[in-house]
Amino acid sequence: xxxxxxxxxxxxxxxxxxxxxxxxxxxxxxxxxxxxxxxxxxxxxxxxxxxxxxxxxxxxxxxxxxxxxxxxxxxxxxxxxxxxxxxxxxxxxxxxxxxxxxxxxxxxxxxxxxxxxxxxxxxxxxxxxxxxxxxxxxxxxxxxxxxxxxxxxxxxxxxxxxxxxxxxxxxxxxxxxxxxxxxxxxxxxxxxxxxxxxxxxxxxxxxxxxxxxxxxxxxxxxxxxxxxxxxxxxxxxxxxxxxxxxxxxxxxxxxxxxxxxxxxxxxxxxxxxxxxxxxxxxxxxxxxxxxxxxxxxxxxxxxxxxxxxxxxxxxxxxxxxxxxxxxxxxxxxxxxxxxxxxxxxxxxxxxxxxxxxxxxxxxxxxxxxxxxxxxxxxxxxxxxxxxxxxxxxxxxxxxxxxxxxxxxxxxxxxxxxxxxxxxxxxxxxxxxxxxxxxxxxxxxxxxxxxxxxxxxxxxxxxxxxx
Amino acid sequence: xxxxxxxxxxxxxxxxxxxxxxxxxxxxxxxxxxxxxxxxxxxxxxxxxxxxxxxxxxxxxxxxxxxxxxxxxxxxxxxxxxxxxxxxxxxxxxxxxxxxxxxxxxxxxxxxxxxxxxxxxxxxxxxxxxxxxxxxxxxxxxxxxxxxxxxxxxxxxxxxxxxxxxxxxxxxxxxxxxxxxxxxxxxxxxxxxxxxxxxxxxxxxxxxxxxxxxxxxxxxxxxxxxxxxxxxxxxxxxxxxxxxxxxxxxxxxxxxxxxxxxxxxxxxxxxxxxxxxxxxxxxxxxxxxxxxxxxxxxxxxxxxxxxxxxxxxxxxxxxxxxxxxxxxxxxxxxxxxxxxxxxxxxxxxxxxxxxxxxxxxxxxxxxxxxxxxxxxxxxxxxxxxxxxxxxxxxxxxxxxxxxxxxxxxxxxxxxxxxxxxxxxxxxxxxxxxxxxxxxxxxxxxxxxxxxxxxxxxxxxxxxxxx
Ligand code: SF4
Numbered sequence: 053x054x055x056x057x058x059x060x061x062x063x064x065x066x067x068x069x070x071x072x073x074x075x076x077x078x079x080x081x082x083x084x085x086x087x088x089x090x091x092x093x094x095x096x097x098x099x100x101x102x103x104x105x106x107x108x109x110x111x112x113x114x115x116x117x118x119x120x121x122x123x124x125x126x127x128x129x130x131x132x133x134x135x136x137x138x139x140x141x142x143x144x145x146x147x148x149x150x151x152x153x154x155x156x157x158x159x160x161x162x163x164x165x166x167x168x169x170x171x172x173x174x175x176x177x178x179x180x181x182x183x184x185x186x187x188x189x190x191x192x193x194x195x196x197x198x199x200x201x202x203x204x205x206x207x208x209x210x211x212x213x214x215x216x217x218x219x220x221x222x223x224x225x226x227x228x229x230x231x232x233x234x235x236x237x238x239x240x241x242x243x244x245x246x247x248x249x250x251x252x253x254x255x256x257x258x259x260x261x262x263x264x265x266x267x268x269x270x271x272x273x274x275x276x277x278x279x280x281x282x283x284x285x286x287x288x289x290x291x292x293x294x295x296x297x298x299x300x301x302x303x304x305x306x307x308x309x310x311x312x313x314x315x316x317x318x319x320x321x322x323x324x325x326x327x328x329x330x331x332x333x334x335x336x337x338x339x340x341x342x343x344x345x346x347x348x349x350x351x352x353x354x355x356x357x358x359x360x361x362x363x364x365x366x367x368x369x370x371x372x373x374x375x376x377x378x379x380x381x382x383x384x385x386x387x388x389x390x391x392x393x394x395x396x397x398x399x400x401x402x403x404x405x406x407x408x409x410x411x412x413x414x415x416x417x418x419x420x421x422x423x424x425x426x427x428x429x430x431x432x433x434x435x436x437x438x439x440x441x442x443x444x445x446x447x448x449x450x451x452x453x454x455x456x457x458x459x460x461x462x463x464x465x466x467x468x469x470x471x472x473x474x475x476x477x478x479x480x481x482x483x484x485x486x487x488x489x490x491x492x493x494x495x496x497x498x499x500x501x502x503x504x505x506x507x508x509x510x511x512x513x514x515x516x517x518x
Numbered sequence: 519x520x521x522x523x524x525x526x527x528x529x530x531x532x533x534x535x536x537x538x539x540x541x542x543x544x545x546x547x548x549x550x551x552x553x554x555x556x557x558x559x560x561x562x563x564x565x566x567x568x569x570x571x572x573x574x575x576x577x578x579x580x581x582x583x584x585x586x587x588x589x590x591x592x593x594x595x596x597x598x599x600x601x602x603x604x605x606x607x608x609x610x611x612x613x614x615x616x617x618x619x620x621x622x623x624x625x626x627x628x629x630x631x632x633x634x635x636x637x638x639x640x641x642x643x644x645x646x647x648x649x650x651x652x653x654x655x656x657x658x659x660x661x662x663x664x665x666x667x668x669x670x671x672x673x674x675x676x677x678x679x680x681x682x683x684x685x686x687x688x689x690x691x692x693x694x695x696x697x698x699x700x701x702x703x704x705x706x707x708x709x710x711x712x713x714x715x716x717x718x719x720x721x722x723x724x725x726x727x728x729x730x731x732x733x734x735x736x737x738x739x740x741x742x743x744x745x746x747x748x749x750x751x752x753x754x755x756x757x758x759x760x761x762x763x764x765x766x767x768x769x770x771x772x773x774x775x776x777x778x779x780x781x782x783x784x785x786x787x788x789x790x791x792x793x794x795x796x797x798x799x800x801x802x803x804x805x806x807x808x809x810x811x812x813x814x815x816x817x818x819x820x821x822x823x824x825x826x827x828x829x830x831x832x833x834x835x836x837x838x839x840x841x842x843x844x845x846x847x848x849x850x851x852x853x854x855x856x857x858x859x860x861x862x863x864x865x866x867x868x869x870x871x872x873x874x875x876x877x878x879x880x881x882x883x884x885x886x887x888x889x890x891x892x893x894x895x896x897x898x899x900x901x902x903x904x905x906x907x908x909x910x911x912x913x914x915x916x917x918x919x920x921x922x923x924x925x926x927x928x929x930x931x932x933x934x935x936x937x938x939x940x941x942x943x944x945x946x947x948x949x950x951x952x953x954x955x956x957x958x959x960x961x962x963x964x965x966x967x968x969x970x971x972x973x974x975x976x977x978x979x980x981x982x983x984x
Pocket of ligand 1: 119120121122181183538539540559562563566619622654655656
């Protein structure tokens, strides 16, 4: 279907955020605030910070604010732990009217005291929510006093909801992480074959999968940020000799910081899809300039690719000619997904993100075919419009997008935080292929297109048969 | 003697049992024809709530945000709010917009009522109703938000009306399936009714083509306008404060006789509802309902010995908790912990007579969090939990099986289809409870008896964590 210029968009202002490859001059507005009233799919600063830090398993995560914010993020991610479970609680100062009027600092101090006494954590994160910024509680001061009193680290996370969007929350989280890992007494001794893994939250054990690959290469996973991380492991972060960064959106800032201050170089990697996984492993191996590591990488890639080849092939056959729409949180994930769909023989015809960055959109636009619609901070109306126009068969997205896809009679693949199966690495690529197949090839769609019995003349036949 | 925990001033909420006010206030609007909601605050609030609601209802939950940013927070959000309204109208063409505030908007003192009035004066959008509700996240729980919004809808839309024979039915936060059941019952009685809110179709819509951005259904605005002339109001809400009760408003302002009834879950509560319908219509109980009643009794007898072994922890919104507790009592299940996240203090008094009859003396918790619910459940040796999905924490930590009921059900499908009202719904609800007790008994009795009589139990080795 021909489409150009987006003149038929109800909200003209949104046109700048949407771009059709090959039909318009390149250029897309992004990294801007959401437009009021447009039903954005985006979350807030607090949410961004919380999702990044929450997987730190032995920390107390205390939300300084009213109850909703804590309630909606309790155990929100399927981040797994190999040990402590403290992170799976949602603690809140549950601010009430009187606190808003008189200030919440005292309550916060008491909350920290109580939690530290009860759980003896090595670390407390205190998250600021919307109103904390407005009522002017001095988080920094309260945390400093509490830290001194209890002899542990109490780190404020400046994540007032209105001060930017989710991406600002990622930065707030990175700032908090940096306070934690910045080596206080000089640089620790470097461990030569040791790697930090940034931007993986160990959803369904994904950090463990990548960790096992590194081990097979002869490398040590020093600490992952932040999946299955603990206070202790984070404290050793500066000892690694390389940082690899998966979710660039959330961790780019920290990787830069560590390069600058700790002299740790970083590589952007992706373990989504066969191509990206293999490519990432090769680049990691090459970095160490040791042919034995490269050799092991090749062996691993060959072995693991072969192991899943059957699944991928059989899915590919079933999926030939299908078209996908992608709407995910970050640009990086979107890029990987396009490649991954290509491995399955699927064209991506609509692609958008909540918080993609300019460079990421540039890459995205390189990757996709002419006619593909790229959009930043989309709303349900736009997703609907473009998915239908482009004849997408499936959508990849999160919880909020799923019902829309289903209502439109489209298949859907979850790429959200609470999934229970890994999508990383070779095994993850196979899982992804299976999931795409299970939804696109489900018998249910056949019935969606079957006429309602008895709706026309057939009704009489039905009645007669009864 | 009742044990009542004082809901004293606590500094920290550990794993919330409730959500914030605006979330509750969204729902009544979803039950009004062609209504949309705009949340005045930072983008994250509405996104969280949409996510939460989408997981429960498995339906697109489009809710707009005024996307307040730093500037709006400092200089006032009027411009954002008006722009939000403009865009929402363009995207959805709603007939009603509910404007809800958040923590942020309330704290910076936004006067949404004034802005809404200005907007209507300036733009004169034909046939658009704006209804503002003040719902600071810290002002109460989602239960209060729900009724407050309902009352505001009635106050805003109900005008002077001729007397007519219809009955107003005010529904609390039930499932769409429950609302459909209530409608079926009313139809069997052949009563003319106005049900508010009615999200039985809008939040559990059939798959239909073409997709409509605002799903069809909901109480018609012109019916709400007539509520002041109704013969009577039946408010299925005993625990609601008069100040936020829509029924009280209709009684005081329009002289509509008010009957406050509990949610018709269980034999006794459903009988009350039927009694009243009989009185109001002068007709006898329809034969099919009489048969359903007989079936419920039959079901209660079949299950009574199994149920006698139940020691229940019941939690959630006060109104639902009241209904479930009385349901347990009439089935011989002993409520041992009765908890709500709200500040409700009416429950013990309301349940007093029934508790005395049966000799049960549960521990009541208000402003409860799951930490306290868990402690008390362990202390009181609860063996079954009845409430929303967050109670899965009790299953995981204490091995107490959970019968999912209420809101949110975000870890299972079908929350919107759970049926628990009327005689027929009570049968289904009771079966769910009894079968859960049976399953847990059958799973454990071999080991339990072995340990009790063959070899004395070793020390309890369960690890305590968070
Ligand atoms: S508690 Fe307040 S800031 Fe948090 S989600 Fe609710 S309204 Fe928004």
